Amino acid sequence: MHIHNYPSKLLENAVDEFAKLPGIGRKTALRLVLHLLKQPTNEVESFSDALKELKQNVKYCKECMNISDTEICSICANPRRDSSLLCIVENIKDVMSLESTNQYNGLYFVLGGLINPMNGIGPADLNIEGLINKIAQGSVKEVIMALSATMEGDTTIFYLYKKIKNFDIEITAIARGVAIGDDLEYTDEITLGRALLNRTKLEASFAT
Amino acid sequence: MHIHNYPSKLLENAVDEFAKLPGIGRKTALRLVLHLLKQPTNEVESFSDALKELKQNVKYCKECMNISDTEICSICANPRRDSSLLCIVENIKDVMSLESTNQYNGLYFVLGGLINPMNGIGPADLNIEGLINKIAQGSVKEVIMALSATMEGDTTIFYLYKKIKNFDIEITAIARGVAIGDDLEYTDEITLGRALLNRTKLEASFAT
Numbered sequence: 080m081h082i083h084n085y086p087s088k089l090l091e092n093a094v095d096e097f098a099k100l101p102g103i104g105r106k107t108a109l110r111l112v113l114h115l116l117k118q119p120t121n122e123v124e125s126f127s128d129a130l131k132e133l134k135q136n137v138k139y140c141k142e143c144m145n146i147s148d149t150e151i152c153s154i155c156a157n158p159r160r161d162s163s164l165l166c167i168v169e170n171i172k173d174v175m176s177l178e179s180t181n182q183y184n185g186l187y188f189v190l191g192g193l194i195n196p197m198n199g200i201g202p203a204d205l206n207i208e209g210l211i212n213k214i215a216q217g218s219v220k221e222v223i224m225a226l227s228a229t230m231e232g233d234t235t236i237f238y239l240y241k242k243i244k245n246f247d248i249e250i251t252a253i254a255r256g257v258a259i260g261d262d263l264e265y266t267d268e269i270t271l272g273r274a275l276l277n278r279t280k281l282e283a284s285f286a287t
Numbered sequence: 288m289h290i291h292n293y294p295s296k297l298l299e300n301a302v303d304e305f306a307k308l309p310g311i312g313r314k315t316a317l318r319l320v321l322h323l324l325k326q327p328t329n330e331v332e333s334f335s336d337a338l339k340e341l342k343q344n345v346k347y348c349k350e351c352m353n354i355s356d357t358e359i360c361s362i363c364a365n366p367r368r369d370s371s372l373l374c375i376v377e378n379i380k381d382v383m384s385l386e387s388t389n390q391y392n393g394l395y396f397v398l399g400g401l402i403n404p405m406n407g408i409g410p411a412d413l414n415i416e417g418l419i420n421k422i423a424q425g426s427v428k429e430v431i432m433a434l435s436a437t438m439e440g441d442t443t444i445f446y447l448y449k450k451i452k453n454f455d456i457e458i459t460a461i462a463r464g465v466a467i468g469d470d471l472e473y474t475d476e477i478t479l480g481r482a483l484l485n486r487t488k489l490e491a492s493f494a495t
Contacts, residue, residue: 084382084383084386084387085383086348086353086354086355086360086361086362086379086382086383087341087345087346087354087355087356088356089337089340089341089344089345089356090341090345090354090379092337092340092341093337093338093341095337096333096334096337096338097334099330099334100319100322100323101318101319101322102315102318103319107310109380109383110309110310110380111308111309111311112338112341113378113379113380114308114309115308115338115341115342116341116342116345116354120342120343122307123338123339123342124339124342125304126304126305126307126338127335127336127338127339128335129297129300129301129303129304130301130304130320130323130331130334130335131331131332131335132297132300133295133297133298133300133301133320133323133324133331134323134324134328134331134332135328136297137295137297137298137324138295140294145294146294146295146298146324147294147295148295148296148297152294153294154294170321171294171298171321172317172318172321174292174294175292175293175294175317178292179292
């Protein structure tokens, strides 16, 4: 049903804001706003404040570019993590997914996206310089590419491989237990854990 | 996938808040929060402010209890609306739905819920006193019950009928073109418009 007769401009504004979110239509937005309106004022304020505070105070770890409340995130700052292993991921959610497999004790590096010429995302839009600086420091012995098994993931892996192949490191990729075409974030943790354990060297397939 | 390794407390707080909304799970909440995080600061602030301002400044029309930015809402304040017709609805969304049928030129009254003993909602939780005061003013000649065709809707209609049957008014209900068991808010506007036109007198079926 098409709904446009908002009885209040304040209501319409709040619905407009919710409807900007991905996957939220105007009907769902209205339902969510009317739900919030029924909650006590302090609950609505805590919702509102949580978003504002996140945006205002969010930090990104200087080492791995993951979201962090501190300069260096808790993974990078943990001396029991193996700093010779560096797992390259697209985004923060992928770090959380891989952590939840309990199969990995190394460090991460968050690229912030994948190369996607169709959407105008090129290498310059990703944290590739930070990645190369990180590898150049010398403690990393193996780089694990944990990117989605999509064309964008493959393109990014190939680009990164060419950029870092001259470092004295092993370059691997998580095993393609992940079905081709599937996004990493929708993969279950068993498959993801196995794919991490079965990671393969890239040299063989890319050697020219 | 179970995700619990939030890299940031600020992130987790924001996800917690979104996940409190009806129909939003933790994965969706994380996706929405990460989307917001990618937006410019002023967009996140306008999202956050829209909710806070709605909650702080929302008014309810003194005449019909609909949301309004003014003391009297634009429908009640409109001299071209027929003030002899009063349509009783459960909530604000139902006013919007009925307005979008373009079949109704009378006034509304928002009950604020339906009698639902299973959820502990009794007559005292609804705006019934306001409704009776409104009818007692004498300008209303017909009350139209536009409530969901559910047990709660039927219970509420029966309760209200007993409360107002002694006023010198006609009491009608929108036609049950609405399939039994369906919620009003999911009804298409053609069906809803027809149900409104085919409203039936209640006296016959309830007379004892």
